[in-house]
Amino acid sequence: MLGLDKNDTKLLLIVICLTMATPILLQPFAEGSGMAQFNAGYPDLMQRFAIFGIFAIGFNILFGLTGYLSFGHAAFLGVGSYSTVWMFKLLSMNVLPGLILAVILSGLFALLIGYISLRRSGIYFSILTLAFAQMSFNIAYSVLTPLTNGETGLQVYASDPQYLMDETSLTSTHFFGLAMSASQKVLFLGREFTFNFGYYFCAVIAIAAFYLSLRIFRSPFGLMLRAIKTNQTRLNYTGINTRPYALAAFVISGMYAGLAGGLLASMDPLAGAERMQWTESGTVVLMTILGGAGTLMGPVLGAGFIKYFENIFSKINENVLHQWFSWMPDGLEDAVVWVLHFFVGKGWSLTLGGLFMLVVIFLPGGLVEGGQRIAALLRRMRNKSDGKSAGDKPGTTPTAAE
Amino acid sequence: MDAILLQILNGLDKGSAYALIALGLTLIFGTLGVVNFAHGAIFMIGAFTAVAFSKLLSFSFVTLDPVKKNFLGKPLEIQNTYLAEWFGDTVGNGLIDWAVPLSILFSIPIMLFIGYAMERGLIKHFYKRPHADQILVTFGLAIVLQEIIKAFFGANPIPTPAPEMFRGSIDFGVLIGFAENAIIYPYWRLVYFLFSAIVIGAVFAFLQFTTFGMVVRAGMADRETVGLLGINIDKRFTIMFGIAAAVAGVAGVMYTPINSPNYHMGMDFLVLSFVVVVVGGMGSLPGAVLAGFLLGILESFASMNFFKEFIPGVDQIIIYLVAIVILLTRPRGLMGRKGVMEE
Structure with a gap:
């Protein structure tokens, strides 16, 4: 189906089902119960899952396939956001022109930066992209203030021209009349599910983005990108000029980032320079590595994982911890809470940093590799208990996620 | 003329900080071949040892x-x-009153220990992994260190004043025959520059004139041969990592009166220091120092109104612009050695 083989179709279908059911799946606990704080089914958070999923999928096309580690992808995110908000200011609150412009502009921008940066590789490439991103950030903050509104951030004002607006059009962001903030709440078995149009809009785009990356992974072009990662020198000796391929990958991933930035602005019509800061580039690196660079599902998992736990961990404070550990003897309880309180609430970044280090050290393949290892372990145990000989078939069915 | 001199002086203190951090980065890179993204965090921890010491x-x-x-x-x-x-x-x-200069004595053993522990505990296991992995794990470490400092010292900058004697400014122009009030320069920045010159001189002297330094230089040139001669080069490189951490640490200590330390100052300096290292040439110690001062001075020149009128915002981007031009025209940097990180 759609030019995919059986396994990939299955994978795509699973992804579609999961994304469509996200508002239900993320709301497993009843309202008012003690576990309700682990629910994550609110529109704002789910939109972020989808948007950062797109961002990470795009980054993975560059880093996962070619091995070029860019520390400057936040610049494209920022360009996407700014251009979308400008379309809101000039035309109307319809997100479509904004998103199209975001993708085009960030693509052009990526072409320029990529053309220069890709003359070098390895650590030099990382530093060049970092330098470009910091430069864009600094310019957006200072000289380009007429375009970016500097520290305040770009937003839509009532005095903006908005040439395509008439009396009937919506004043919030919408897609041909369907408002992004439109939600349908359904109460079922004491659980409140919110079906938000903005989320489904992002989700459909994310699925399309995922499908595209799936096709790239399986195409001869994707194969060429992997070859660049494995041994670029050998490719050069066989007479292949690798730079156009790497540049294409760079531009594609830049466009993904621009799209993500545009979607961020579409959900909340605001664009600030801090979106271009290099810590933001660091975030997408974290997501991709944590999930598993070079795998299809990894970046999406990583993005979801980080955004989910960021949300949950930030909500936990000392009182909650005391509640949880109240069954312990008093002294021990205080000690445990004292240790843990560094890692929750405002300390979430510490947890993330530590987790990231552990993943890089012990699981270079990220969460996906972790899952595969556990699956392999389970398979082996099952085979043993079935009384079969040790003839399990490792690697005969490479999981579709690879 | 006096305006030019003033800008050069203004660039010196930032340049000194860049040079000291870049020196440490290059020492680590030249000896162990590791790209250390946590070096900015070490600088920041150095600054916070001064804070802790003055609190103590x-x-x-x-x-x-x-x-x-x-x-x-x-x-x-x-x-x-x-x-x-x-x-x-x-x-x-x-x-x-003298807490900041005194905390140098306090911070050197701490920084040496931190550097030693970092190398033995973490970096050691990453020699054989690709550079991307080294970048990533030290990046993670930088986040962790930064967050730990934030948990203990809070997110706000902590003012740490210089000794009474060095507060205020000196009329530097008078000393070298300019008119009065032409070149006013804060005392502490002068101290910082002299201090960093001494540290840089000490590091170079150590490498140049001691047996230990000779062995380390030999190891940088050809690690394998030195190892075959029966010298435990790994141990010496570990010590060099400690020294590099100490250099960044004291740079941070002395910087506290100039800028009140906060938990993310390391990250701010790190990006620039990397640019400095690349401009100077990976693995070249003189290159790192030269590029540090050069970029510091360039940055202060670019913030003159005269240049800002030509190209608005040039002061914000000059360092990156220079780095990009240098990387594209002289890929090895100003003084890079052949064969170091060619790829």
Whole structure:
């Protein structure tokens, strides 16, 4: 189906089902119960899952396939956001022109930066992209203030021209009349599910983005990108000029980032320079590595994982911890809470940093590799208990996620 | 002329910080071949050892004033520092006043230990992994260190003043025959520049004139041969990592009066220091120092109104612009050695 083989179709279908059911799946606990704080089914958070999923999928096309580690992808995110908000200011609150412009502009921008940066590789490439991103950030903050509104951030004002607006059009962001903030709440078995149009809009785009990356992974072009990662020198000796391929990958991933930035602005019509800061580039690196660079599902998992736990961990404070550990003897309880309180609430970044280090050290393949290892372990145990000989078939069915 | 001199002087203090951090980065890279993204965090920890030390020095106990009352009618509480109690007012308060320079003595062993522990505990396991992995794991480490400092010291900058003697400014122009008030320069920045010159000189002298330094240089040139000669080069490189951490640490200590330290100052400096290292040439110690001062001075020149009128915002981007031009025209940097990180 759609030019995919059986396994990939299955994978795509699973992804579609999961994304469509996200508002239900993320709301497993009843309202008012003690576990309700682990629910994550609110529109704002789910939109972020989808948007950062797109961002990470795009980054993975560059880093996962070619091995070029860019520390400057936040610049494209920022360009996407700014251009979308400008379309809101000039035309109307319809997100479509904004998103199209975001993708085009960030693509052009990526072409320029990529053309220069890709003359070098390895650590030099990382530093060049970092330098470009910091430069864009600094310019957006200072000289380009007429375009970016500097520290305040770009937003839509009532005095903006908005040439395509008439009396009937919506004043919030919408897609041909369907408002992004439109939600349908359904109460079922004491659980409140919110079906938000903005989320489904992002989700459909994310699925399309995922499908595209799936096709790239399986195409001869994707194969060429992997070859660049494995041994670029050998490719050069066989007479292949690798730079156009790497540049294409760079531009594609830049466009993904621009799209993500545009979607961020579409959900909340605001664009600030801090979106271009290099810590933001660091975030997408974290997501991709944590999930598993070079795998299809990894970046999406990583993005979801980080955004989910960021949300949950930030909500936990000392009182909650005391509640949880109240069954312990008093002294021990205080000690445990004292240790843990560094890692929750405002300390979430510490947890993330530590987790990231552990993943890089012990699981270079990220969460996906972790899952595969556990699956392999389970398979082996099952085979043993079935009384079969040790003839399990490792690697005969490479999981579709690879 | 005096305006030009003033800009050069203004660039020196930032340049000194860049040069010291870049020197440490290059030492680590040249010896161990590791790209250390946590080096900015080490600089930041150095600055916070100064904060911790001055807090330690001004540890105080409370006595009640027998006569005076505060606005609530209770006896006035007086903070007495233990130091003043033990050593008398002059010596005790003098010690507190000199907390920042004194904390160099306090920070060097700490930084050496941190560097040593980092290398043995983490970096050691990453020699055989690709550079991307080294970048990633040290990036993670930088986040962790930064967050730990934030958990203990809070997110706000902590003002740490210089000793009384060095506050205020010196009319530098008069000393070299310019008109009065032409070149006013803060004392502490002068101290910082001299200090960094001494540290840089000491590191170079150490490498150049001691046997230990000779072996390390030999190891940088050809690690394998040195190893075959029966010298435990790994141990010496570990010590060099400690020294590099100490250099960044004292750079941070002395920088605290210029900029109140906060937990993300390391990251801010790190990006620039990397640019400095690349411009100077990966693995070249003189290159790192030269590029550090050069970029510091360029940055201060670019912030002159004269240049800003030509190209608005040039002061914000000049360093990156220079880096991009250098990387594209002289890929090895200003003084890069052949064969170091060619790929």
